[in-house]
Amino acid sequence: MKISHTALAISLTLLLGGCMVGPDYHRPQAPVPTQYKELSGWMQAAPSDEAPKGDWWTTFNDPLLDQLEPQVSVSNQTVRQAYANYQEALADVKVARASLFPTIGLSGSGTKQRTTSSSASLNPDFHPVSTSGSAEGNISWAPDLWGKVRRTIEENKATAQADQATLANATLSEQTALATAVIELRVTDANTDLLQKTVDAYTEYLRVVENQGTAGTTPPSDVITARTQLENAKASLIALGVARAQYEHAIAVLVGKNPEELDIPHSTTLPTLPDVPVGVPSTLLQRRPDITVAERQMAAQNAAVGVAISAYYPSISLSAADGFSQSPLAGLLHLANHIWSVGADVDETVFDFGARHGEVAAAKAAYEAAVANYRGTVLTAFQNVEDDFSGLRILAQQADVLDAAVKDSTQGAQIALNEYQAGTVDYTTAATAQATQLSTEESALSVKQQRLLDTVSLIGDLGGGWSADQLGDSKQADKQANAEH
Known part of the structure; x- marks a missing residue:
């Protein structure tokens, strides 16, 4: 297969000597x-x-x-x-x-066929059977010129x-x-502690005011003001639970878990x-x-x-095939049955x-x-x-x-x-x-x-x-x- 080898060698030389069109990359200044x-x-x-x-x-x-x-x-x-x-x-x-390298393939075929001949008129029961086959290797390559x-x-x-x-x-x-999310959760916990401390303090303040109201030394409006202040602090404390739950759910999803798993x-x-x-x-x-x-x-x-x-x-593609073909099948690999082919295709768009x-x-x-x-x-x-x-x-x-x-x-x-x-x-x-x-x-x-x-x-x-x-x-x-x- 000297011709095929020669063709590949020529193509390799063309590839190694080929250029790369287009601009080479240089990082622009920033x-x-x-x-x-x-x-x-x-x-x-x-x-x-x-x-x-x-x-x-x-x-x-x-x-x-x-x-x-x-x-x-x-x-x-x-x-x-x-x-x-x-x-x-x-x-x-x-x-x-x-795509830089050739594509190499193998193919083979075998056929068994019964035919008629002049002998069939002498002996109707005689139908000769012939067997043929081929084995071929092929290679194709488009050099990156x-x-x-x-x-x-x-x-x-x-x-x-x-x-x-x-x-x-x-x-x-x-x-x-x-x-x-973790920081938000921790701060929510700290806010909860702060509001809980505030609720405790306001509860004590309300007790003092109520005692003074009972003694008649403070007007009822002071008791109402102290109670309202305490209730607002409790409401704010409860509201923090919504934010905390949402942060916890977000943390679970970020680590790939369902919220109920964390x-x-x-x-x-x-x-x-x-x-x-x-x-x-x-x-x-x-x-x-x-x-x-x-x-x-x-x-x-x-x-x-x-x-x-x-x-x-233009783009160039090369192809070559080498193998054996014989009918009848016996002696397929004999030198006399050797076949080969070499081809090249050139493709160029003239006007688009x-x-x-x-x-x-x-x-x-x-x-x-x-x-x-x-x-x-x-x-x-x-x-x-x-x-x-x-x-x-x-x-x-x-x-x-x-x-x-x-x-x-x-x-x-x-x-x-x-x-x-x-x-x-x-x-x-x-x-x-x-x-x-x-x-x-x-x-x-x-x-x-x-x-x-x-x-x-x-x-x-x-x-x-x-x-x-x-x-x-x-x-x-x-x-x-x-x-x-």
């Missing part, structure tokens, strides 16, 4: 500041090399977070969907890569990496959603507010998976331009009324849109981080003021009650002081909640310890797949 605006002149307490790697939630020192967060990457349905999409993209890369297949592989690899980053982004998003006991301890190492702004391009998604989509669109341009050039030009223009426009999306994603990422920094900075100042306000309002409420019991002020003054104390304590708790939520948001906006260096590393994905099955 707007990156030299430092974060909110951190100007401020030195971090924690060095950036101590940033959380993977299990970032452990810095909050909350047992519920430590228990549930690892389940997100295994059981969360959004994450599992993203994982399946990533596996599909990897399969598409394999399909595209296979202009790089269409290689550009397609490049496009599919970039798409697969975008899907891998999408998986990381989905995991991080669901993890931060779980942390947010029962979270009441806790009086809020998560710890951690220090979050930041690093320089330029590292954000590597640490945020959504930026990597946009960058890899941009690379895929760049390769798609090359695929579209390759349509201007601008279809190829339109496809190239569309591919270039899609690439420009991907560039704009990438740069917009980068800008939004820096906005997110700056928002988190400003929130944490301002809330820290507010927390200091509110801590002082809580002490003052608590002292004021006690003084007002004492003055009321002494008969120097009316109950409206005491009731107002009590309401102010409750409102101030609720505001202080709300600020603690928002500081925790902004910290979770900051960790997520900084990438949660992820890095684009992990692209192409299937160890984590394989670990997840094994855990799922």
